[in-house]
Amino acid sequence: MTEGGRRAVPAGTRSRDAWLAEVAREASADAGGVPVELLGDYLRLLTDAAVTGRRPRRGELDAVGALGRRAAEQGVSAGRAVRLYLSAARRLWRQLPHLSQATDSETVRAAADAVLHVVDSAVATLAEGYAAARRELVRREETLRRELVDDLLRGDSDLAGLVERAEPFGLDLARVHQVALASPSRRLPDTDAAISALERVIFDRLGDRDVLVSTKEGLLVVIAPADAVVPARGGGDGAAGDLGRLMHAELDRLARGRSWQVAVGRPHPGLYGIARSYEEAREALTTARRLHRDSAVIDAHDLLIYRVLLRDQPAMVDLVQAVLTPLSQARGGAEPLLDTLNEYFACGEVATEAARRLHVSVRTVTYRLDRIRALSGYDPADPRDRFTLHAAVLGARALDWPRRPLTA
Known part of the structure; x- marks a missing residue:
C-alpha cells in the first residue's frame, strides 16, 4: 500500500510515462503545489540509476541547475523546491517494481547507492542554480532601486x-x-x-x-x-x-x-x-x-537661516569683510572675539551666561565686547548694531572664516 491507502501499481502494468507522471503529481502535492515542470528529467535519472546504476551526466545536472534558477524566478521558495525533489525520490523508490521483488540484498544496496547519488547531486545542483538566480534577482532589484532613488533625488521630470x-x-x-x-x-x-x-x-x-x-x-x-x-x-x-x-x-x-x-x-x-x-x-x-x-x-x-544667508554669498562675503575683518587686528586674532559674540547672542546677550559657556570670567567677556566695539565700530549692546553683527557672525561661521580666507 502507498501513502493515503492507495495500492502501488507495478510499473509493468502501465506505461512508464504515466507512472512517472503520477509520482510527479504526488510529489508536487507534497511540496504545496510546486509545478511538476520543475522536476524536468529528474525522475528518469532516478529510474535509470535504480535499474542500471548509471550516474547523471554533466549536461543532465546542468539542466537541473537551470530548473533551480527557474524556481527562483517563479518565486518558489528554496525549501519547497528541495521538498519536491526529495518527495519525488521517496515516492519513486517505494514503487520501483524490480526492487520490491528482489531477494538479493546486494542488488537493493547497489540500487539505493545509485539513487542516493542522483538525489545528492541533483539537489545540490538545484540549490546552486536557485542561489545563483536569487543573487542575480537581488542585484537586479538593488540596481533598479538605486536607479529609482537617484532619479527621485534628482527630481526626474518623467513623472509617469x-x-x-x-x-x-x-x-x-x-x-x-x-x-x-x-x-x-x-x-x-x-x-x-x-x-x-x-x-x-x-x-x-x-x-x-x-x-x-x-x-x-x-x-x-x-x-x-x-x-x-x-x-x-x-x-x-x-x-x-x-x-x-x-x-x-x-x-x-x-x-x-x-x-x-x-x-x-x-x-x-x-x-x-x-x-x-x-x-x-x-x-x-x-x-x-x-x-x-x-x-x-x-x-x-534648524539651519534655514544659513540657507538664507548663503543664498547671496558675494553679499555675505562683503558683509563679513566690512564688519568683522577689523577684528583680526586684536591680539590672538578674530576667532576668540567671534566665539564671544556667538555665545553672547546665543544666550540672549547675558554676559554672565556667555562667560559660563566660554569658560572664562565675566570680565574677559566684557573686555572682548569692548574690543569688538572699538575695532569694528559696531556695538553689540546697541539694538541698531546688534542685527548687523549677528548676521555677520552667522555668515562668518557658514563661510568658516577666519579659518578659511574669504573669496569674492
Missing part, C-alpha cells in the same frame, strides 16, 4: 515613468515624504550590512511600504513618509528629529569606532518634494561641517 517604477517598491509619490542622509566619519567597509540594519529597524517601525533605503555618493539614504514617523516617547523634535534619532541609534550599534551624523530634510509633498527634502538634508550636512557642529542628528529646519 517614476510612478510606474516606484509602484513595485510600494512607494506612493502622492504622499508627503522626507529624506534623511547618514554620513559616516570614515568610508564604510560594508555598505550592505549598514543598509540591512537600517532596513530592519525602519521597516519594523514604519512598515515596508513607502520606505526606501539605499546609498548615494557614500551616504546612506532613507526616503520615508512624513506621517508614518511616530514621535519618540516623551515628546522630542517631532517627526524629522525622530527619524534621525531612529537611524542614528541603529547605525551607532554598527559603529565600531565610527561616528555617524544624520541630517533630515523637511517633509514636502509630491515627487519634487522628495528632491527638495534631499537637497535640504544634503545642504544641512554640508553646513554642519562648515559650522563644525558635531551634533549626531541635524534637522534642516
